[in-house]
Amino acid sequence: MVTPLLEVADLACRRGGRRVFERLSFALGRGELLALVGRNGSGKTTLLRALALLVHPEAGTIGWQGVDVRAEPDAWRGRLAWLGHLEGLKADLTVAENLLAAERLRGAPQAEDRLDSALVAFDLSSLAARAVRTLSAGQRRRTALARVILAQAPLWLLDEPLNALDAPAQAAFRRALATHLASGGLAIAATHADLGLAGGRTLELGIPT
C-alpha cells in the first residue's frame, strides 16, 4: 500500500441549490489512478472542479501531503494539469501557440524544448502550425491532451479524456497515462468509457440524474 498523497475527506458539494454529493472520502498515492464513474449528472465534473478549487465545496477537506490545499491555493494549482469538458483552446491561435501560451500561463517559461515530444505523443506534429479553428473535434481533443502532458504536473484531473478520440489516439492516451503513473504521478479521470488500464481504482458517484 502506497502512502496517500492526496486525501479527500467528507467532501460535500451543491449545485444550484441541490446537493450533488456528500461525505465523499478517498485517498490517492503515487502512481495511482482513480476513475470516476456514475450516471450523467451524478457529480463527476463537480467533484473534479471542487478538487481544482473551481467550485467551493459545502463541507469537507482536500489534503495534499497532510496539508489542506486551500492554505496555499497557488501552490496547489501549480500541481494540477486540467482537462475539462471544454478544451480551453483559442480558435485563432495555432496548435503550437496554444500549447506554449498555456504553459507560460502556468508560469513555466521554457516549454519550447518539451513541445515536440508532447506533439509527437498525440500525433500532432503535422498540425502544429494549423489554427485550432480548422481542426476536427478529435484533433482539438488531442491538442488539449498534449497540453496536459506538457504541464508536467503531479496530479492530472481529466474530464472524459477519451471523448471524440479515434482508436489510435485512445491508445496514445493510455500510453501517456501509463507513463505518467509509472513515473509516480496521480490521475483522476471522469469517464463513461473503459479507461482500459489495469490496476486503476474506481469511485462510483451515487445519486443519479
Added chain:
Amino acid sequence: MVTPLLEVADLACRRGGRRVFERLSFALGRGELLALVGRNGSGKTTLLRALALLVHPEAGTIGWQGVDVRAEPDAWRGRLAWLGHLEGLKADLTVAENLLAAERLRGAPQAEDRLDSALVAFDLSSLAARAVRTLSAGQRRRTALARVILAQAPLWLLDEPLNALDAPAQAAFRRALATHLASGGLAIAATHADLGLAGGRTLELGIPT
C-alpha cells in the same frame, strides 16, 4: 435488398484548401443505418455537413428518391434531423423551451403533445424546466438527442451521438435508433464507439489525420 432512397455518388469535399475525400459513393434504403468510422480528421463531420448542404461539395451528387436534393433544398432540409458536435442548445432557455423552439424553427407548430414522449425517452422529464446552463455534459447531449426524436424526420444525421452519455442513456439512444429504423427511417452516424446495433453498415473514411 431494399431500394435505395438516398443515393450519394462521387462526392468530393475540400476544407481549407485540402481535399478531405473524393469519389465517395453509397446508397441507403428504408430502415438502414450507416456508421461512418475513420480516424480523427478523416472527414466524417465534413461528410455529414455536406449531406445537410452546410458544406458545398466540390463534386458529386446527393439524390433522394432519384432527385438531386439541391433542386429543392428546403424540402430536403425538412427531411433531416441533425445532431452535431455542438449541441445547438441555448444555455439560457430551459430544456422544454429549447426543444419546442427547435421544433417551431423546423416549421412544426404542434410539438407540445409529442414533447413528453421525447423527454421520457431520454429520462429528461425531471429536468424539463431546468435552464440548459445548469445541466451536466451528458444531460445536454440527451437534450439534443431528444430534439432529434422530436423532429420525426426520415433521415437522421448524427455526429458522435454517444459522446458523454452514460450507459443507460446509451441504451436509450439504441432503443430510439432501433425504433426509428424499424419504422422505415434512415440514419447516418459518425462514431468512434460501437453503435451496438446489428445489421448496420459501415463506411470507413480513408485519408488519416
Added chain:
Amino acid sequence: MADLHFLANPARYRRFSQRVVPSLSIATALMLAVGLYLALIQSPPDYQQGDTVRIMFVHVPSAWIAMAGYGLLAALGASLLVWRHPLAALMARAAAPVGAGFCAVCLLTGSLWGRPMWGAYWVWDARLTSMLLLFFLYLGHIALNRAYDEPERGDRAAAILVLIGVINLPIIKFSVDWWNTLHQPASVARLGGPSIHPSILLPLLWMVATLFLLFVLLVLLRTDTEIDRRRLENAEPQA
C-alpha cells in the same frame, strides 16, 4: 466581362500577363516621364493658385481612378458570387489596396492643397466627405478580406460587402451632397471653379491616362503575386 471569362483560368491569365506586363511597364514609364514634364514644367502656373495648381495633375486622376476601382471591385465580386470565377477573387484581393491607395493619394493631395487654398487641411465639404467615405468602404473591404483564416471565405464575404456597398455608393454621395447644401452655404472656394484652360486640360488628361495605366499595371502585378501566394497556401502538406 467578356475579358474576365477569357481570363477566368489562372494559368491562362498567367500567360496573358506575362505577355502584357513588360510592354505595359515600359509604356507607363514613358508616359509618366512625358506627363511629369507636361505637368511640372510645360504647363503654366495658375494666376490665382500659383504652382500649387500642379497638385491637380495627381489629385484629379487619383479621384477618378479611386471611384472606377470600386466599380471594378463590384464587378469582380459579382463574377465571383455568380460564376465562381477563381481569378475574380484573386484580382479583387489585388485591386482593393491599389484602389485604396489612389483614394488616399486623392485625400492627401487634396488636403495639402486645401491648406494654402482654404487655410485648413480639412473642411467638411460634400465632395471631400464622400471621398472619405469611399476610402472607408475600401478599408472595410480590405479588412474583411483578410479577417478569415480561409482565404476563400474572406473572398466571398468581401464580395457580398462590395455588392451592397456599390448599391449604397450613389445613395451615400447623394445624401452627403444634400447634407452639405442644407447646412452650409458655400463659404469656402468651391471645387472646380471656372472652366479649365486647355493648357492645363491637356496635361491633366495625359496624366489621367498615365495613372490609369499605372493602376492597371499594379493590379496585374499584384494578381500574379496573389496567384503565387494562393498556390503556396493550397500546396498539399507532405507526410
Added chain:
Amino acid sequence: MSGFAALVARDLRLVWRRPGDVAVVLAFFVVATTLFPLGIGPEANVLARIAAGVLWCAALFAALLSLDRLFAADFEDGTLDLLLLAPWPLELAALAKCCAHWIVTGMPLAALAPILGVAFGLDPSVLLALSVTLLVGTPTLSLIGGLAAALTLGARKSGALLALLALPLCVPTLIFGAGAVEALATGGDFGAHLAVLAALALVALATMPWAIAAALRQAGE
C-alpha cells in the same frame, strides 16, 4: 411564416432572460448623450443645435454595440446550424433576427430619446419628431448591422471590424434622420426627410435579408 414568429419569439425570450444586455446598450446611449451637455456647458443655443445629431449618432453606436452578438452566439453554440437546416427560406430567418434586434434596441431607443432631448432643451414638438425619425430609421440600422454581423462570423476579432463595415453604409440614414429633426426645428420640410428615411428602410428591407442569408450560408461552411 410560423418559423419566423418562432425565431423572433425565441430571441425575445433570450433577451428577457438576460435583461442586462439590453440595459447596458441603453445605458451607453444615456451616458454618451449626457456627456455632451456636461462637456459643452449649458449654452442652450449650441446644445439645441447639436441635439439631433448627437442623439442620432449615439443611437447608431448603441445599435451597433449590441449587434456583434446577433449571430455570433448562435454560431458558437451550434444553433446557427439548426437555422441553416430549417426548411424555410434563410432570408426570412435573417429578417426575423434583425426584427428581434430592432424590437429590443431600436424601439427602446426611440422611446428614450425624447427624454434625453429635454436635457438638450429641445422643443416638445421636436421631441416627438425625434422619436418618429428613430422609429423609422433604426430598422435600417438593424438590417445593415445584421449584414456586418453575418459577414464577420467566423472571422477573427470582429467587434471593431463589424462597426467599420456597417458605419459607412449607415451614413445616409444618419444624415436624413438628424436632418429631419433639424428641418422641423428650422422650418424645413420634415415630411420629405421622413419619406427619404422610410425609402431607405424599404431599400434595406428589400436587399439586406438576401445579403445576410448569403453571408450566413458561407459562414456555415
Added chain:
Amino acid sequence: MSGFAALVARDLRLVWRRPGDVAVVLAFFVVATTLFPLGIGPEANVLARIAAGVLWCAALFAALLSLDRLFAADFEDGTLDLLLLAPWPLELAALAKCCAHWIVTGMPLAALAPILGVAFGLDPSVLLALSVTLLVGTPTLSLIGGLAAALTLGARKSGALLALLALPLCVPTLIFGAGAVEALATGGDFGAHLAVLAALALVALATMPWAIAAALRQAGE
C-alpha cells in the same frame, strides 16, 4: 510575474494575429468620429466646440465595443478555467487582460486623436492636451469596462445589473477628460482636470483588479 507577461503576450498575439486587426480598431475610431459632423452639420465653429466630447465619446465606444468579449471568449471556450487554475494571483491575470486591452485600444486611440482633432479645426496646442488626457483616461475605461465584462459572465441577473452600474462609473472620466481639453481651450485650469483624471485612474487601478478577480471566480463556479 512571468505569467502576467505571458498573458499579456497571448492576448496581444490574439489581437496581432494579423497586423490588420489593430488597424481595424483605429479605422473604426476614425469612422466613428467622422459620423458626428455628418449628424451635426459641417459648421467649423460648432465642430471645434464639441470636438473633445466627440473624440472622448468615440474612445469610450471603441473601448466598450472590444471589451464585452474580453472575458466572454475565454469563458465560452474553457480558457477561463485555465486562467483560474494558473498558480499565481488571479488579480494579476485580471490586470494583465485589461493591460493588453489598453495597449491595443487606449494607446493607439491617444496617438490618433490629434490627427482627427485637426479635421475638427482644433488648435495645435489643444491637440497635444487631447492626446495626454486620453492617455491618462483610457486605462480607467479599460479597467471599469473589464469589471463590467467579468460581471456579465455569470448567469445571475445581479451581475448584469452591476455591469449596468459600471458604465456610469465611466462618466467622471469622460467629464474630466473632455473637460480638461475644454479648459485648455477656454483658459480654464487644465492641470487640475488632468490631476483628477490621474486620480481616477489610480483608484481604478487599486480597486478594479480585485473586483474583477472576484467576479471571475464566481463565474467559474
